Amino acid sequence: MAANIIRRVVFNLLTVITALILTGCWTPPNANVQPKGEPRLIQSGVPVESVQEQATVQAVDASLRIIRLKLSNGSLITCKVSQRVANFDQIQSGDMVKVTLTEELAIYVLKDGRLPVTGGTDEAVNFNAKVQLVDPSYRLLTLQYSNGQTEVLKTDLNAKLLEMQAGDAVVLQTAEAMAIRIQKQSVMAHETIPN
Amino acid sequence: MTTKGSLCLSSISLRTGIVVGVGTSLLMAAPASAALTPAEINDFRNTVGNRVEAATILGGDYGIGGGSYFSSGGNSKADINVSKFGGSGDVGDPQSLGNLGIGWQPSLQGSMGYLTAKNNFQSGLLDGDTSEYKTFAIQFGGGARFWFDDHFSISPTVMGMYGHTENTYTARSAFALANLPEAKQLGLIDWNVDTWTIRPSLNLQYEYTWHRTIFTLSSEPTYFYTESFRSSSPNLNVNGDSEAWVNKIDVDVPLGVELFGHELRTGGYFSRTDLFGDLQNGLNTSSVYEAHGRLVLDFLGELWKVKWIGLGGSYLWGDNIHGWSIGADVAFRF
Numbered sequence: 001m002a003a004n005i006i007r008r009v010v011f012n013l014l015t016v017i018t019a020l021i022l023t024g025c026w027t028p029p030n031a032n033v034q035p036k037g038e039p040r041l042i043q044s045g046v047p048v049e050s051v052q053e054q055a056t057v058q059a060v061d062a063s064l065r066i067i068r069l070k071l072s073n074g075s076l077i078t079c080k081v082s083q084r085v086a087n088f089d090q091i092q093s094g095d096m097v098k099v100t101l102t103e104e105l106a107i108y109v110l111k112d113g114r115l116p117v118t119g120g121t122d123e124a125v126n127f128n129a130k131v132q133l134v135d136p137s138y139r140l141l142t143l144q145y146s147n148g149q150t151e152v153l154k155t156d157l158n159a160k161l162l163e164m165q166a167g168d169a170v171v172l173q174t175a176e177a178m179a180i181r182i183q184k185q186s187v188m189a190h191e192t193i194p195n
Numbered sequence: 196m197t198t199k200g201s202l203c204l205s206s207i208s209l210r211t212g213i214v215v216g217v218g219t220s221l222l223m224a225a226p227a228s229a230a231l232t233p234a235e236i237n238d239f240r241n242t243v244g245n246r247v248e249a250a251t252i253l254g255g256d257y258g259i260g261g262g263s264y265f266s267s268g269g270n271s272k273a274d275i276n277v278s279k280f281g282g283s284g285d286v287g288d289p290q291s292l293g294n295l296g297i298g299w300q301p302s303l304q305g306s307m308g309y310l311t312a313k314n315n316f317q318s319g320l321l322d323g324d325t326s327e328y329k330t331f332a333i334q335f336g337g338g339a340r341f342w343f344d345d346h347f348s349i350s351p352t353v354m355g356m357y358g359h360t361e362n363t364y365t366a367r368s369a370f371a372l373a374n375l376p377e378a379k380q381l382g383l384i385d386w387n388v389d390t391w392t393i394r395p396s397l398n399l400q401y402e403y404t405w406h407r408t409i410f411t412l413s414s415e416p417t418y419f420y421t422e423s424f425r426s427s428s429p430n431l432n433v434n435g436d437s438e439a440w441v442n443k444i445d446v447d448v449p450l451g452v453e454l455f456g457h458e459l460r461t462g463g464y465f466s467r468t469d470l471f472g473d474l475q476n477g478l479n480t481s482s483v484y485e486a487h488g489r490l491v492l493d494f495l496g497e498l499w500k501v502k503w504i505g506l507g508g509s510y511l512w513g514d515n516i517h518g519w520s521i522g523a524d525v526a527f528r529f
Contacts, residue, residue, distance in 0.1 A: 024343050026345070027296070136404065139496075
């Protein structure tokens with residue numbers, strides 16, 4: 001009796017699975033798509049929790065506690081250095097560092113990289129990455145940078161993730177270095193950030 | 196599509212019970228007659244074999260929850276405690292399978308558990324005696340999960356399991372004390388047996404996110420084939436088939452409030468497990484329902500590979516069995 005039931009179930013399952021294989025419509029996550037809806041700013045000042053990045057120090061402004069970093073994904077950022085970073089005076093241009101950043105993002109729907117502005121014109125938005133995947137339940141945003149590298153960020157509770165989708169443009173608005181660990185000290189001279 | 200898969204360390208637990216009154220009726224009959232009849236030996240093999248098979252699956256299989264059970268049947272009642280550590284997970288993000296429109300990712304499963312079952316005789320010739328079973332089981336295996344769209348996936352897997360079960364009989368009754376040497380010689384008590392189990396299964400899953408709440412419906416028919424490869428008793432060997440079919444609905448709800456810097460999540464699942472073959476006979480029930488609740492903190496993306504950490508608890512019930520578990524609820528995402 002039980003064996004018959006199982007045999008019937010297995011047969012039905014195999015039929016369903018065969019049908020599914022023939023009609024498979026899974027597609028891998030893709031950031032290079034045009035998001036739905038009119039071009040607009042979805043949200044700015046979206047805080048993301050601390051992320052660790054490998055970076056090379058490009059320049060240091062000791063008086064303003066600002067450094068310019070080239071991240072491993074290829075993007076250049078200028079960020080403040082928190083007072084919590086005790087080894088700031090040891091950091092110099094050319095150092096390879098592991099930095100913990102807190103960032104704020106702005107998320108846009110763009111059309112051909114442009115956003116309409118008042119007066120009927122539009123302007124180009126210089127974005128850093130595109131959204132590849134949104135997990136609103138766990139507040140995860142997977143970004144894809146121009147070099148193809150991806151990064152998963154945990155956003156804050158107020159992020160409007162339900163409005164975000166693959167293909168949205170992401171602009172890094174601000175970043176603050178909360179911790180910096182020097183991995184390889186440079187022998188280059190100290191360089192300052194030009195104003 | 197979100198990365199799927201989690202490894203749960205479910206139910207570090209205290210629970211009670213299943214039927215363990217095995218072969219003890221033979222203890223009463225056999226020494227008097229000096230030798231077991233073929234029918235009695237067959238009965239002993241079937242009954243104890245089923246129980247060993249059921250204890251090994253209950254003690255070691257990741258799909259069946261750990262905890263404390265109480266079981267009743269026949270003239271005996273028993274308490275069972277199962278401590279278990281294990282789960283399943285899909286590794287990495289799905290990759291395209293050629294141009295079929297199907298995504299796939301490797302899937303791993305593993306579990307280890309320890310089961311103790313104690314039968315206290317409180318009447319008749321064996322009044323005051325206890326018969327105790329201990330089972331250690333460990334299983335590991337894997338397969339792949341195939342995605343047909345962003346919601347529906349199937350995962351065929353195969354696992355292997357090793358189990359060791361031993362019986363210890365403590366005689367206090369005058370009858371048992373008088374017949375203990377003969378009972379031991381016949382292998383009715385104080386035996387131990389090693390088993391292996393092969394476990395193919397097919398998990399079908401549909402996952403849907405509504406706002407921020409994740410609903411997961413799953414169905415998993417599983418087949419177990421168990422065989423003993425070493426036994427201390429000439430009258431005991433295990434060789435049997437079992438099937439289990441788990442149907443489950445899981446809800447995972449983010450609460451939108453933070454505790455210790457992490458978002459609180461709640462949820463749980465309700466499942467029905469239909470049992471067939473020796474597992475049904477060994478546990479003396481045809482189906483088991485489980486209601487599980489949890490309250491956890493979200494660590495995904497914040498602590499390496501950890502999805503959540505919190506507390507969980509279950510209540511299980513069936514025809515002749517009920518039990519509960521409470522313990523740490525930890526899930527990983529790989």
